[in-house]
Amino acid sequence: DSGVTQTPKHLITATGQRVTLRCSPRSGDLSVYWYQQSLDQGLQFLIQYYNGEERAKGNILERFSAQQFPDLHSELNLSSLELGDSALYFCASSVGGPRTETQYFGPGTRLLVL
Amino acid sequence: DQQVKQNSPSLSVQEGRISILNCDYTNSMFDYFLWYKKYPAEGPTFLISISSIKDKNEDGRFTVFLNKSAKHLSLHIVPSQPGDSAVYFCAASASGTYKYIFGTGTRLKVLA
Numbered sequence: 060d061s062g063v064t065q066t067p068k069h070l071i072t073a074t075g076q077r078v079t080l081r082c083s084p085r086s087g088d089l090s091v092y093w094y095q096q097s098l099d100q101g102l103q104f105l106i107q108y109y110n111g112e113e114r115a116k117g118n119i120l121e122r123f124s125a126q127q128f129p130d131l132h133s134e135l136n137l138s139s140l141e142l143g144d145s146a147l148y149f150c151a152s153s154v155g156g157p158r159t160e161t162q163y164f165g166p167g168t169r170l171l172v173l
Numbered sequence: 174d175q176q177v178k179q180n181s182p183s184l185s186v187q188e189g190r191i192s193i194l195n196c197d198y199t200n201s202m203f204d205y206f207l208w209y210k211k212y213p214a215e216g217p218t219f220l221i222s223i224s225s226i227k228d229k230n231e232d233g234r235f236t237v238f239l240n241k242s243a244k245h246l247s248l249h250i251v252p253s254q255p256g257d258s259a260v261y262f263c264a265a266s267a268s269g270t271y272k273y274i275f276g277t278g279t280r281l282k283v284l285a
Binding site (some may be wrong): 061090092094100101102103104107109114117149151161162163165166168 | 207219222262
């Protein structure tokens with residue numbers, strides 16, 4: 060158990076809909092990262108937050124947005140969903156120091172868009 | 174543009190033998206590398222890391238080697254155990270970017 064929690068575990072929705080994925084980082088971690096893993100793909104970095112502020116952005120679509128709240132939990136909002144958005148979405152957390160450091164991953168949310 | 178490549182999608186090894194998983198990268202700014210292991214229905218778990226100031230890092234049965242001139246790293250597992258069967262991802266990062274670029278993974282199967 061990494062200490063990172065993600066809800067829900069599974070989500071089935073229809074094209075055009077909007078969903079929110081939630082992540083609670085490990086106790087004491089200030090950084091949260093979001094990744095997307097599509098079938099047979101590696102983990103694609105989407106976005107990182109540090110102590111409530113966006114710190115780094117990857118290949119995140121404009122239809123997707125995220126935020127980190129004062130209690131440090133984070134939400135990833137996916138809107139106008141398309142079939143191709145079906146994937147595993149992972150959240151990871153780290154202490155958030157200035158140097159590159161190990162991330163700890165949650166169990167993921169499996170999203171299926173029908 | 175795949176900056177981190179794991180060219181072997183799968184690997185089978187006999188129990189007790191050495192498993193060697195390879196990873197190549199293209200960005201010379203990468204200076205920190207990690208290996209993660211992933212079991213089905215779980216998130217990746219951190220295995221071992223190496224900074225670009227080193228060429229080798231060991232942790233028990235796991236050793237990571239870094240060849241900066243070849244932009245290549247490898248993970249050695251000795252001896253391999255059936256419980257090591259999983260997907261292994263390498264990841265790389267450049268200082269100050271806070272971004273981690275992952276490879277597509279290698280599925281290791283250790284045969285009893």
